[in-house]
Amino acid sequence: MNAEASAIRAQPLPGDFAIWIFIFAELTVFGVLFAAYAFARSAHLELFNAAQLGLNRVYGYVNTLLLVTSSYFVARASLSIKAGRSTACGHWLVGALGLGGCFLVVKLAEFHQDFAQGITLSANLFDMFYLSLTFFHFMHVVMGMAILAVVARKAYAGRYSAADHTGVETGGSYWHMVDLVWIILFALVYVIH
């Protein structure tokens, strides 16, 4: 690796350091949830396999596409502000928020269908995990969107610049974390059986 490349790699974590403490704490929380799901499944394999068939995997698939794209938009917002383009940054963030909103709508529609099918916390262990995990993640999407909305408003107000854009990266890093755990959750709950 040449000197220039290693200099590039020595940058501090994007965004505020405190958000990274929180991101790692959140990742720990989700990690524990995933592990609990995986081991509960091992102990009740047949129940999980049967109950998993009750899910409509298309919802999960569409939502993954939405969230990944939303995360991509946030990455573009970050690039825009680094180039000093506040308005473009704001537009990308609004786009990301729109996709986040779509995620919530799709998820709510799925919940609606689940409840109509009699999926409840008490129904069986898989349903309990499925509902808790996705609802817990749902609340994180809501929180991430609240953060992105504040960042977008400040971006349009010209409060960030090419030199000072920590806020964009702070909110963005949190949003990417929400995306990251969904990617794992999608594979775990919807796909692997």
Added chain:
Amino acid sequence: MKYQSQAVAKPYFIAALALFVGQIVFGLIAGLQYLYGTFLFPELPFDVAHMSHTNLLIVWLLMAFMGAAYFIVPEEAQTELYSPKLALLTFWVFLTAGALTIAAYLFVPYAHLAAITGNAVLPTMGRGYLEQPLPTKIGIVLVALSLLFNVTMTLIKGRKTSINLILVGSLWGLALLFLPAFYFPQDTVKASFGWWWIVHGWVEGDWELILGALLGFILIKMTGVDREIVEKWIYIIVAMTLVSGIVGIGHHYYYTGAPSYWIWLGSIFSALEPLPFMLLIAFSFKMLLARRREHPNKAAMLWAMGTPIMAFLGAGLWGFMITLAPAQYYMHGTNFTAAHGHLAFFGAYAMVSLAIISYAMPLLRGRVANSAAAQRWEMAGFWIMVLSMIGIALALTGAGIVTVVLQRAAADPMPFMQVQDKERVFFWLRELAGVGFFVGLLVYLRSFFISGEYEYAGEMKRALAT
């Protein structure tokens, strides 16, 4: 002290410490009654001593939190308190009501007390921590409303800092979470839900936010670190507390008749409850290392640094030990719970109260910090109390192990009273550690009677000479 009206905090702090002494005295009596069951019987039976011990704990912590609120809110809002007179009146009402309640516990048989205070009309009495008669419970609500009105009005007319918003917000939470005290249905499942919402809605949720706000305030003042940085950490700690605590409270629903999914949800989320305490430790020590000044009040700094560590030990570690459903199946209600309760209440809430008192009292008495001699007494008190409390927790943990082995998990369980007999050595150790704690408390209180303030010049000279 920057605003005159902050002075109303002083009587609250003094009363808190006086009630603290009362709590420890009842604790020592109850501890001795584990060894000699008829000690002070029938004048002061165990249930009354135990009830006075726990109720005084709650009342003195509430006194300290209220004092802290009256001290912090005006300073953060940069304005005088909305009504110092109301705050003072509230203090006397609260103190009188508290004293009358304890006197009633001591001199009126509990069943008779229930009959004459209208428990038949609206049953609320008889549950742990919520033994107070109806008029006292209504009094607590009125006192809380008066506090909330006062600090909220102060907040509205002044500067709205994050510390203040979190503090006042969590005081609202404290008051709202007390309301299930008036809900005591026949159905024992519903009744236990209501009970846990108060006791553990407070200690595993709302009070952690108060703790965060108090610690944040103290560290901003003492380290001189930028408010922005401190506030960010506090927000993260608050968020993590809510993430783990709201569902984590489910570890109280196991085997109570609540739906069985709580066994999973409660186990997983309560296992995460140590996280906010770990963040608190990281936060405090980061602030300590980043400090921009050496505050002369070393004792307050010691309390502020000790709080997150002891809170992590007591609430985090000792709590985790008994929180998972399979462990709790054997350990619930044994002395493991008592060990956790002692170390967590002291480590988190008693210590943060003593931290804010340590920081604020010298200011309320007109000096930045107490004299070095007074601080030495205070810090000696800190160490004796902390180590004694660890002793109490370890002794109770020992007793808990004996119960689990001989009674809970045994193929041929030994009867309860025989198990208690086997645990006598641990109850002796606990009582001795309790006496140690009381000595520590007296040493701590001694520091308040050493006059004079911290003298920079004298201390500097002494430091250079050695």
Added chain:
Amino acid sequence: MKSPAVLPFKPCTVSWAVLLALTTISFELGAGASGRMLMAAVLALTLIKGQLVVSHFMGLRRVRLEWRIAMAAYLAAVGGVIALAYSIT
């Protein structure tokens, strides 16, 4: 900041396209047979997706080595625990 102009697209755009493709592959794999092969394949794809998000969306490829290791270790740990739990059935 100079960025190496090897690709006609931004790295994050390429990552995005790859993420969409891998998601679709996982989804299609999941429609088929179940079992250990599926588990291994989907888990591997998921970890790759996770690392793409970490490197190119979060931008961690530019930060100090410790942080990249911490994040990679997290993904490896989660993947490892899941693989362990699924293989003991």
